[in-house]
Amino acid sequence: MVRYLLGRILAAILVIWLVITLTFFLMHAIPGGPFASDKILLPQVQANINARYHLNDPLFKQYTDYLKNAAHFDFGPTFRYQGRSVNDIIKEGLPRTAAIGSMATILALICGTFLGIIAALRQNKTADYVATFLATIGISVPSFVIATLLQYYVGFKLHLFPPIGWGDPNQLVMPVLALSAYPVAQITRLTRTSMLDVLHQDYIRTAKAKGLPGYIIVFRHALKNAIIPLLTFMGPFFAYILCGNFVIEYIFNIPGIGQYFVTSITNRDYPVIMGTTILVATLMVTFNLLVDIAYTLVDPRIKLTDQKGV
Amino acid sequence: MALLEVENLSTSFYTYAGEVQSVSGVSFHVDEGEAVGIVGESGCGKSVTVQSIMRLIPNPPGKIKNGQIRLAGRDLVRLPEKEMQKIRGKEIGMIFQDPMTSLNPVLTIGRQMTEVLQHHEGIGKNEALGRAAKYLTMVGISNPERRLKQYPHEFSGGMRQRVMIAMALLCNPKLLIADEPTTALDVTIQAQILELMKDLKDKVNTSIILITHDLGVVAGLCSRIIVMYGGKIVEMGSTQDIFKDPRHPYTWGLLKSVPRLDASKRSKLVPIVGSPPDLLNPPKGCGFAARCPHAMKICETQPPAYTDLNEKHRAACWLLHPDAPKVTFNGIDEKEARS
Numbered sequence A: 001m002v003r004y005l006l007g008r009i010l011a012a013i014l015v016i017w018l019v020i021t022l023t024f025f026l027m028h029a030i031p032g033g034p035f036a037s038d039k040i041l042l043p044q045v046q047a048n049i050n051a052r053y054h055l056n057d058p059l060f061k062q063y064t065d066y067l068k069n070a071a072h073f074d075f076g077p078t079f080r081y082q083g084r085s086v087n088d089i090i091k092e093g094l095p096r097t098a099a100i101g102s103m104a105t106i107l108a109l110i111c112g113t114f115l116g117i118i119a120a121l122r123q124n125k126t127a128d129y130v131a132t133f134l135a136t137i138g139i140s141v142p143s144f145v146i147a148t149l150l151q152y153y154v155g156f157k158l159h160l161f162p163p164i165g166w167g168d169p170n171q172l173v174m175p176v177l178a179l180s181a182y183p184v185a186q187i188t189r190l191t192r193t194s195m196l197d198v199l200h201q202d203y204i205r206t207a208k209a210k211g212l213p214g215y216i217i218v219f220r221h222a223l224k225n226a227i228i229p230l231l232t233f234m235g236p237f238f239a240y241i242l243c244g245n246f247v248i249e250y251i252f253n254i255p256g257i258g259q260y261f262v263t264s265i266t267n268r269d270y271p272v273i274m275g276t277t278i279l280v281a282t283l284m285v286t287f288n289l290l291v292d293i294a295y296t297l298v299d300p301r302i303k304l305t306d307q308k309g310v
Numbered sequence B: 001m002a003l004l005e006v007e008n009l010s011t012s013f014y015t016y017a018g019e020v021q022s023v024s025g026v027s028f029h030v031d032e033g034e035a036v037g038i039v040g041e042s043g044c045g046k047s048v049t050v051q052s053i054m055r056l057i058p059n060p061p062g063k064i065k066n067g068q069i070r071l072a073g074r075d076l077v078r079l080p081e082k083e084m085q086k087i088r089g090k091e092i093g094m095i096f097q098d099p100m101t102s103l104n105p106v107l108t109i110g111r112q113m114t115e116v117l118q119h120h121e122g123i124g125k126n127e128a129l130g131r132a133a134k135y136l137t138m139v140g141i142s143n144p145e146r147r148l149k150q151y152p153h154e155f156s157g158g159m160r161q162r163v164m165i166a167m168a169l170l171c172n173p174k175l176l177i178a179d180e181p182t183t184a185l186d187v188t189i190q191a192q193i194l195e196l197m198k199d200l201k202d203k204v205n206t207s208i209i210l211i212t213h214d215l216g217v218v219a220g221l222c223s224r225i226i227v228m229y230g231g232k233i234v235e236m237g238s239t240q241d242i243f244k245d246p247r248h249p250y251t252w253g254l255l256k257s258v259p260r261l262d263a264s265k266r267s268k269l270v271p272i273v274g275s276p277p278d279l280l281n282p283p284k285g286c287g288f289a290a291r292c293p294h295a296m297k298i299c300e301t302q303p304p305a306y307t308d309l310n311e312k313h314r315a316a317c318w319l320l321h322p323d324a325p326k327v328t329f330n331g332i333d334e335k336e337a338r339s
Ligand SMILES: Nc1ncnc2c1ncn2[C@@H]1O[C@H](COP(=O)(O)OP(=O)(O)O)[C@@H](O)[C@H]1O
Pocket: B013, B015, B020, B022, B040, B041, B042, B043, B044, B045, B046, B047, B048, B049, B058, B061, B062, B279
């Protein structure tokens, strides 16, 4: 187990290094620099700025310098926000993104499994049809449409929740709903399918033959088995929550990582692009590792060994 | 005294194609402390019969259409589900065919055993673990304390079936139903499990219903045998009667198609030709008519009634009618010997 984890962590570092290298060179391959703007700067000013941010160094030196600093978690100053470092931006944006993301995750897991269980237990009855219908909507309507509709009707027309902004807990409601719609739908569908499969297994018949009441059969015997195939969805699920957040933050004007990321691209704010990309890559790699560990907690037949590869 | 009385039980499955009459008009009883075997080819309604007793028929599509199932006088068919839950696992224990899939893969053996005791007897976890360990020892599993902490995949097939048996006996049920407990196991393990069941039968005072499609398996354990065919009982009697004086041509066919320890080496195995009747459209007359070497005209049109041959022995065959030609079973049937 320890060896497995060490291997996985090494592999994770390798992945992150690859991500850094790729983004770094791709970014520099894009024409234009961070300080190219409509205003024509005096050549001397331009030269000063380039020298200040080491933009005149050979590209490979810039790259190795960046790696060295990144190894110390120093992602440099921003180009666009005067006197602030990338770390400041992450410290400010990440808690907001994490708040929305984790709330959407919890909501999706609770609602999704709940709806999925109900649908499976009431197979081909009204509750099942309702849940399946909702799931189909959640899967087929993109989150930005749901976000915009919520914003317009619930926000502007009904004034139930503030349509945009950050700071008031009420402002969390619509972004979280919009972000969780798709995962709720997916988890509902997956839970339903997997529950139906599990409920027909022999060990459920054994549990019934032991005289156990329905709730014990569903929650102790069926659910734990039904969750196993769901874990496979958790990797893509976290990726969705992270990236979906970028869109949602943009629509609801929430100053989270996503918004900084999007504006940093239009600004060609290299350090912010790099910093946020590395952050997202690190989060993804970590989540995937957590999911694999979760497998072993739920399914005793799976042991994390070195054979399974890194 | 009869512990279990099944009277005129009919269970059907309502499928898109129509009503599958899996069990129709089955009556039998099991005495206290008695072991009864139910034999018959696959698909003849053995499992549906015992699952009806346990009220484990999935509904929909299945339904107990008719009949009474009395356990110590109480009719189980009309019992509310809540009451039935108190019978399952406590008064009737059940073990199934496939020990590889019958235990929950994500729960420890200890959890799966103790939950029965905690639920039915409301005893604490430690006391339940103690009892579970005792029962594991009883079914021949050594190191029970360590085994209780393990998961099913850490047990072999035979060991899992031992666990199933221990689990079914935990609450000292009055009746143990074993639905083909050895079919999925390889031959040496089969013999061990049968030996264990024989051993336990004398130790714990339960009645047993043992289902199998292998007559050889029942012979050693059961004092009485029920032969089922096409959802009906075609013959039943003491083990002695069924082996030494069988009266139904289907029983003859079974006896000849099954390797038996007590049979002479010379008698060769003859499978019954043809396939069981379609329970979606059951035949009007005798269900065995299409495959019976002795079928007569009346067999096709009218179902045969039971003829009582002695106090325990009865069979449903037109050959037992006083006017029928005399045909007897002698191990090798004459008709087949000629062909
Ligand atoms: N869930 C079900 N739906 C439809 N038909 C069923 C179902 N379960 C059993 N049957 C039918 O009932 C008949 C008896 O089955 P069963 O009791 O399992 O046979 P066996 O004697 O092999 O145990 C079979 O013809 C089978 O097709």
